[in-house]
Amino acid sequence: MEKSASAQPLRLSRVAIFVTVGLVLYALLFAAAEVLVRRTGNGNPVYRIITAEPVHDWIVLGASHAMPLDFQDFGDRIEAETGRSVLNLAAPGTGPLYHRFVAERYFADHTAGGVLLVVDSFGFYSEQWNEQRFGDRDLLSRTPFDPTTLRLFLDYMSEGVDPRAVLDYATGFSKINNHERFEPDKWEAEDRFTRAARPSDLADSERIDYLFPEPPDPAALRRYMDHLIALTRTARREGAEVVVVKLPLPARFRTRLPDEEAFDEALRDALSREGIPLRDYSDVLPEPRYYFDPDHLNEEGAEWLLENHLRALLQYF
Numbered sequence: 001m002e003k004s005a006s007a008q009p010l011r012l013s014r015v016a017i018f019v020t021v022g023l024v025l026y027a028l029l030f031a032a033a034e035v036l037v038r039r040t041g042n043g044n045p046v047y048r049i050i051t052a053e054p055v056h057d058w059i060v061l062g063a064s065h066a067m068p069l070d071f072q073d074f075g076d077r078i079e080a081e082t083g084r085s086v087l088n089l090a091a092p093g094t095g096p097l098y099h100r101f102v103a104e105r106y107f108a109d110h111t112a113g114g115v116l117l118v119v120d121s122f123g124f125y126s127e128q129w130n131e132q133r134f135g136d137r138d139l140l141s142r143t144p145f146d147p148t149t150l151r152l153f154l155d156y157m158s159e160g161v162d163p164r165a166v167l168d169y170a171t172g173f174s175k176i177n178n179h180e181r182f183e184p185d186k187w188e189a190e191d192r193f194t195r196a197a198r199p200s201d202l203a204d205s206e207r208i209d210y211l212f213p214e215p216p217d218p219a220a221l222r223r224y225m226d227h228l229i230a231l232t233r234t235a236r237r238e239g240a241e242v243v244v245v246k247l248p249l250p251a252r253f254r255t256r257l258p259d260e261e262a263f264d265e266a267l268r269d270a271l272s273r274e275g276i277p278l279r280d281y282s283d284v285l286p287e288p289r290y291y292f293d294p295d296h297l298n299e300e301g302a303e304w305l306l307e308n309h310l311r312a313l314l315q316y317f
Helices: 004-041 047-052 064-070 075-082 096-110 129-133 148-159 163-171 188-192 201-211 220-237 260-273 301-315
Strands: 053-062 087-090 111-119 242-244 278-280
Touching: 047 087, 047 111, 047 260, 053 064, 053 075, 053 096, 064 075, 064 087, 064 188, 064 301, 075 087, 075 188, 075 301, 096 129, 096 148, 111 220, 111 301, 129 148, 129 163, 188 260, 220 242, 220 260, 260 278
Parallel strands: 053 087, 053 111, 111 242, 242 278
Antiparallel strands: none
């Protein structure tokens, strides 16, 4: 009995040493992963915020349709031609809830004169583009850790974000297990920016099926429209003007979007109640030659949009 009793503290001591060593090793892996994120980062919106200047004339929020406005050197061209500083915080496959999160992270320690909010109807109909995006490993693996962002993650659990996504962010699990950790953080579509797509019914159908995994639901539309309005109110409280924009789409693609008229009506009604301007450019470039795939502007399309609409918009406010 005496031998057994004396062995118990020894076993506990060994367990404590094992746990301590494990935690130290994990902390070192976490730190190394963070260093890589900050060395290879570029596209992640949180990375862009925490590495950016504290003041901008404009920030851009949206999903992938807004990203070509910053492809290659196009963001620099926008700034040069408008005389405005512009920080593009768009991220692929994201909806109003995630855009609200990014806006709140930006305004936590930055200021902007205006918010250019690019909206897409697909983002208002599925948790896949909203609550579930917070747990997406591709995003988490490139989202640098900082206390302000962690506090926001915790707050957004009340909005339906999975606690496992918050735990992943807090522990850096996706960063540590990122097999592309040494690769630059870049959306592969950027390499096609200078090309023009060949029209394809199959590509259009597959893309729309991907964007709308569920039939449009009026209840979901109302819920995510509330998040969009909450975003605009946050920006206005911080002294920023807000302009909501629908970017161009090819006619062959735009006319196949499900319930787009209902979405447009709901969007106009919500924005008019808040006194927020809407610029609908969705039908100004109907030809496929202005796009590098079924629905994203290529360089020629982005240049046309800048020359005919964006320059005046960004300079007006």
